[in-house]
Amino acid sequence: MTTRAEFRARVTGRPLLFDGAMGTVLQSREAGTGHGFDGLNLTDPAVVGDAHRAYIEAGADVIETNTFGANQFRLAEHRAAGSVSEINAAGVAIARGAAGDSGVWVAGSVGPLGVVLTPIGRVTPAEAREAFVEQIQALVDAGVDLLVIETMPSIDEIEIAVGIARSLAPDLAILAMMTFADDDRTLLGLGAAEVARRLSGFGVDAIGVNCSSGPNQVLRLTAAMREATPGIAIAAIPNAGFPERDISGRVGYPATPEYFADYASAFVDAGISIVGGCCGTSEEHISAMRIAIDEVRPTSIAPPRPAIVSNGHDESVSADPPTALKQALEEGRFVATVEMRPPKGVAAQKMIASATMLREAGADFLDIADIPLARMRMSAWAAAHLVQLHTEVETILHFPTRGRNLLRVQADLLAAHALGVRNLFVTMGDPARIGDYPDASDDYDLASTGLIRLLKERMNAGLDQAGALLDQPTHFTVGCATSLTSSDTVREAALLAKKIRSGADFALTQPCFDAEAAREFIESYRSESDGETIPLLLGVQPLYNARNAEFLHNEVPGIRIPQHYRDRMRRADDPRTEGVAIALEIVEELRVDVQGIYVIPAFGRYDLAADLLDAIR
Known part of the structure; x- marks a missing residue:
């Protein structure tokens, strides 16, 4: 057993390197499929031992037992609830055997129960205590060096687990870590600073963040924790980025060992005492981190921005925690997004299948239109949520102000945020007179610039329009509309400048x-902007046929199609292929002037959008 004093003395010296993911390694060796990983301690201890030895050889100072889900609730899913003590004891024995006399510490891994406690759920605190007592007692009796209580989504659950651990082993070192959603908050809405203050009061020896979204987020969160509680060791053990699903359905993680090595150096520079890897990491990641730590490598990662306290919100989230879209735009990556229309009804299967096809064709994001052409359809924020849920592609929600009063605007925005939809494209929307219900009201309380200001200056600061506190700030990334070929370029440039001053983060252009x-408009806009520019995503619409080209040119305001393109469409043997070719030419001509494309398929022909993405890729 490692005493609390020994542990604290160790983490005040050189950084302590934990191992990487156990489940990822076991899955790569096709172990535990269908029966859970914890049960392998009894059914296949050799494969578990091999995973431990791989991490030790990679340079880990601490290995965690294969007991993350070895509690009665999670084991019940595999009909092994009666084997809690046996599985945990075996997990310690396997890790201890792999460590041998290497000096590597064995940490007992205690994960969340996998149930929701009352009053939100149906499991009582007494039942939770009983489950934690059973698992933690087995780990302590088997002789772990320290306990790691990790990936906890709830502060109440982690308090119960820590209390049990401290009562069973008063002098055993404990590391307590929570996981955060991609909005930098726990499941119940706590920011990192509040979590740090509460965890540090539970009598633990180190606190931190594990799992969550990836190194970038975990660096931001742990830096905020260290700022809020400078007297306790902080741990950073991130996933290898956002999980991605390949065509076969297998989940993988994108972050490379080299990327992790760079972040290992960044964690150390930020004063983080304990580092390691969670989901998606392997012995290669840990080996790269070991080298980076030992060689004291410089990092290219910018230090995280300091925490903020504003408008009565004692929070540690940054003023603008990035969505994946925000990150891509800030990093200068060229992105591709495709507009989709929600279903005309409640059946979303066709939309989800098309979204999956577009993702595989190379779409980075998907725009979800809201009642386009004033035709009645499913609400866009519900459609956006379904797309994100089933395809794991981040969406950009089109949010028109027309037809919404101030109450409805804010209510719908909060609903979208709660469903994980954080990218918005603010627009006025189509007038009701052109659609299914021409007599419907078009009344609105906010123009698009007013809505941008409400989002960035009020809601993202934790306030509603009246100045009353929300329970937490929102974290919207906000886009606006512009036209690159307006008939009045001076007015259009001035309007875009006004939207930028209101807080717009990016602009989608008309086709x-x-x-x-x-190019003339872009050059003029940039020269007169006084440095206030935002990324432009070029609107691209593959022409469908000659009639479609003439309609857009003659009847849609703001769209001008040169005669030579209309002639090409009229002469084309295969108009749809020609339309994609023209779109590709325009993209290639303007690629250096914009930061992405916004594809608007004609007539819902997502296959043509996919053809364009294939050609660009």
Whole structure:
């Protein structure tokens, strides 16, 4: 057993390197499929021992037992609830055997129960205590060096677990870590600073963040924790980025060992005492981190921005915690997004299948239109949520102000945020007179610039329009509309500048067919912006046929299609292929002037959008 004093003395010296993911390694060796990983301690201890030895050889100072889910609730899913003590004891024995006399510490892993406690759920605190007592007692009796209580989504659950651990082993070192959603908050809405203050009061020896979204987020969160509680060791054990699902359905993680090595150095520079890897990491990641720590490598990672306290919110989230879209735009990556229309009804299967196809074709994001052309459809924020849920592709929600009063605007925005939809494209929307219900009201309380200001200056600061406190700030990334080929370029540039001053983060343009005119507008806009520019995502619409080209040119305000393109569409043997070719030419001409494309398929032909993405890729 490692005493609390020994542990604290160790983490005040050089950084302590934990191992990586156990489940990821076991899954890569096709172990435990269908029966859970914890049960392998009894059924296949050799494969578990091999995973431990791989991490030890990679340079880990601490290995965690294969007991993350070895509690009665999680084991019940595999009909092994009666084997809690046996599985935990075996997990310690396997790890201890792998460590041998290497000096590597064995940490007993205690994960969440996998149930929701009252009053939100149906499991009582007494039942939770009983489950934690059973698992932690087995780990302590088997002789772990320290306990790691990790990936906890609830502060109440982790308090119960820590209390049990401290009562069973008063002088055993305990590391307590929570996991955060991609909005930098726990499941119940706590920010990192509040979590740090509460965890540090539970009598633990180190606190931190594990799992969550990836190194970038975990660096931000742990830096905020260290700022809030400078007297306790902080641990950073992130996932290898956001999980991705391949065509076969297998889940993988994108972050490379080299990327983790760079972040290991960044964690150390930020004063983090304990580092390691969670889901998606392997012995290669830990080996790279070991080298980076030992060689004291410089890092290219910018230090995280300091925590903020504003408007009565004692929070540790940054003023603008990034969505994946925000990150991509800030990093200068060229992105591709495709507009989709929600279903006309409640059946979303076709939309989800099309979204999956677009993701595989190379779409980075998907725009979800809200009642386009004033035709009645499913609410866009519900459609956006379903797309994100089933395809794991981040969406950009189109949010028109037309037809919404101030109460409805804010209510719908909070609903979207609660469902994980954090990218918005603010627009006025189509007038009701052109759609299914021409007599419907078009009344609105906010123009698009007013809505942008409400989002960035009020809701993202934790206030509603009246200045009353929300329970927590929102974290919206906000886009606006512009036209690159307006008939009044001076007015259009001035309007775009006003939207930027209101806080817009990016702009989606109307479909563009005149690269020369677009380039002139972009150059003028940038020269007169006084440095206040935002990323432009070029609107691209593959023409469907000659009739479609003439309609857009003659009847849609703001769209001008040069004669030579209309002639090409009229002469084309295969108009749809020609339309994709024209779109590709426009993209290539303007690629250096914009930071992405916004594909608007004609007539819902997502296959043509996919053809364009394939060609670009």
